[in-house]
Amino acid sequence: MKNYLAILGLSVVLVGCGSAKPTANDLAISNPIVTALDLTAVDNDRVPVTINPGRFTAEKVTYRLPRVVQGTYAVSDFGKYVDDFKAIDYDGNELTVTKEDTNTWTIANATKLDKILYYVNDTFDIETTGGIGGEQPFSPSGTNIEEDNYVLNLHGFIGYFDSLKNNQYTVDVTGPANFVRSSALEDKGVKSSENGTVITSSYFAQRYFDITDNPMMYGKLDVEEFMVGDIKIVLSLYSPTGKHTAASLKETVYKMMEAQKSYLGDVNSTPRYDIYVYLSRGDETSPKGFGALEHHTSTVVVFNENMPLDALKSSMVDVVAHEFFHIVTPLSVHSEDVHYFDYNKPTFSKHLWMYEGVTEYFAQHFQVYEGLVDEATFYKTMQSKIDISRSRLDDAMSFTIMSENVLDEPYADQYYNVYMKGALIGMCIDILMRKESDGNRSMLSLMKELSAKYGKEKPFEDDKLIAEITAMTYPSIGEFLKTHVEGDVPINYEEFFAMAGLVKGEAQVETNYIFAGGQNIIFDGDQEKGVIFFSSMVEKNSFWKSQGVLAGDVIKKVNGADLTLTNAQGIIGGMFGWQEGQEITMDLERDGKPMLIKATLTKAYATDETIVEDENATESQKALRAAWLKG
Numbered sequence: 001m002k003n004y005l006a007i008l009g010l011s012v013v014l015v016g017c018g019s020a021k022p023t024a025n026d027l028a029i030s031n032p033i034v035t036a037l038d039l040t041a042v043d044n045d046r047v048p049v050t051i052n053p054g055r056f057t058a059e060k061v062t063y064r065l066p067r068v069v070q071g072t073y074a075v076s077d078f079g080k081y082v083d084d085f086k087a088i089d090y091d092g093n094e095l096t097v098t099k100e101d102t103n104t105w106t107i108a109n110a111t112k113l114d115k116i117l118y119y120v121n122d123t124f125d126i127e128t129t130g131g132i133g134g135e136q137p138f139s140p141s142g143t144n145i146e147e148d149n150y151v152l153n154l155h156g157f158i159g160y161f162d163s164l165k166n167n168q169y170t171v172d173v174t175g176p177a178n179f180v181r182s183s184a185l186e187d188k189g190v191k192s193s194e195n196g197t198v199i200t201s202s203y204f205a206q207r208y209f210d211i212t213d214n215p216m217m218y219g220k221l222d223v224e225e226f227m228v229g230d231i232k233i234v235l236s237l238y239s240p241t242g243k244h245t246a247a248s249l250k251e252t253v254y255k256m257m258e259a260q261k262s263y264l265g266d267v268n269s270t271p272r273y274d275i276y277v278y279l280s281r282g283d284e285t286s287p288k289g290f291g292a293l294e295h296h297t298s299t300v301v302v303f304n305e306n307m308p309l310d311a312l313k314s315s316m317v318d319v320v321a322h323e324f325f326h327i328v329t330p331l332s333v334h335s336e337d338v339h340y341f342d343y344n345k346p347t348f349s350k351h352l353w354m355y356e357g358v359t360e361y362f363a364q365h366f367q368v369y370e371g372l373v374d375e376a377t378f379y380k381t382m383q384s385k386i387d388i389s390r391s392r393l394d395d396a397m398s399f400t401i402m403s404e405n406v407l408d409e410p411y412a413d414q415y416y417n418v419y420m421k422g423a424l425i426g427m428c429i430d431i432l433m434r435k436e437s438d439g440n441r442s443m444l445s446l447m448k449e450l451s452a453k454y455g456k457e458k459p460f461e462d463d464k465l466i467a468e469i470t471a472m473t474y475p476s477i478g479e480f481l482k483t484h485v486e487g488d489v490p491i492n493y494e495e496f497f498a499m500a501g502l503v504k505g506e507a508q509v510e511t512n513y514i515f516a517g518g519q520n521i522i523f524d525g526d527q528e529k530g531v532i533f534f535s536s537m538v539e540k541n542s543f544w545k546s547q548g549v550l551a552g553d554v555i556k557k558v559n560g561a562d563l564t565l566t567n568a569q570g571i572i573g574g575m576f577g578w579q580e581g582q583e584i585t586m587d588l589e590r591d592g593k594p595m596l597i598k599a600t601l602t603k604a605y606a607t608d609e610t611i612v613e614d615e616n617a618t619e620s621q622k623a624l625r626a627a628w629l630k631g
Contacts, residue, residue: 039175046119066343076137079103139289149219169205180221182236259370274298279305282570299323322363339459350400357422379611389420439627500625501617516540517606543604557587
């Protein structure tokens, strides 16, 4: 998963690779569970769902919607979006149902159960803060019910019976004939109504995991299909106002995927990969958790529609590349916690540094390795991660302990560090692997070796992974993992940069009106006071500094519109579209006194401390740097 910090919470995946550990009873049941969603019968913004499980021999059965879904590392409680839950017997009468908790229903007299009926509310239009740890599911794992768009993350609509998670499923989705349909599930054909205005599409899932692993999008979609080598890419985009099109992103996605395939080399890939892009209007009822959720053969992406095209393209590369690299880990290399995922009471692996951190490292490293960005850009990206991990997050926390306890405080608040320090851990191991092997081995080659040893059907034992990696590599790698991953000792990154002939320096970079270079956002929020204010990072943004803005200045209005915690996502997100030469106004409050900024936008720059090449680097340092960055 890749989750960008939401504007207010300053809050950016991972997917499990299996279902619950099978039992004899599970395997003995073979009848498919028949499910149906009717998008033509939406009632009060709710989709009706029908579940027909076939006959039960037990007198009582339990039905659940997921409390947690793979990759989100937060409680989603999809059961709380269910209304009017009913169990119907073969005579059409209601059976007794007991709601055990938010996500669980127990049905009595289950031998008479014919079907279950309920309505599902969507999550997009009730989001308040968005992002990991919010009260609602992270947007790319959520659901949308609109007149012209349906985001069907099926785990939000379809649940499972405790004893039947390994059963096959059929999924019938009924919708208007003029809807564009995009699905990663196996399509089993369509049926049209007599007048041709309604179409029911039938899909097949081998087990419940495949329900959670194959999202759909229906409605007013813009779709582009193209080949990247032997992979068919299906890019489906929903832009509410039509500002952006799939065609405008096609070349960017093509070049990105082509470079990723080159970077991965002989890593097995999927014959088809779906990318679902939902662009949020940025208003109060729109999703606010920008980022993406990865699946085996697809990813769901949510971004702000107000972004300029260049910014959207850049975000697509950064975020979708991360999701695609999950085919390495955890899709091919993962622990038993991931393989036998429990949607109700999950346990978590110790190795988020690998699942998310190494994946994020690959998403950045491949860009310089394959020539999509230059070395200076890559250095700045990694320096930004160092700055954030040191200044905003706990740099002295055991990563394995944090990972294993990621739902609980104080660890939950540190989840974002998997994309910062986690990626830096991957970088340090990569440099060290290349140094120890004279440039012949790398972080990627190590992941390929682990993939060959395990693969998507064979999980590793969580407590043994670091010892296995040590045995497969070098004592220095084991010592690094023991000290900086299992242990809580901060990493001296300068030591690793020095191996590649790099030192600290300064560089001026062009930025926008929201950041001060890299991922250093210049806004912060106070939930208790209900205000948005400039953070200390504003002093590094040349435009705002030229306007006399200081850290702590409270923002009251932007271009005449009141700025509140409720609408900040849309208003500040709209600043992505600000262009040089545009006239803007901003009402501030400093020490209780009003201030007005009225200005014409000029280019914004940030002076960043970054990584530069050492003029006195030795030939061996230069050789290591070349192997690291160019192979």
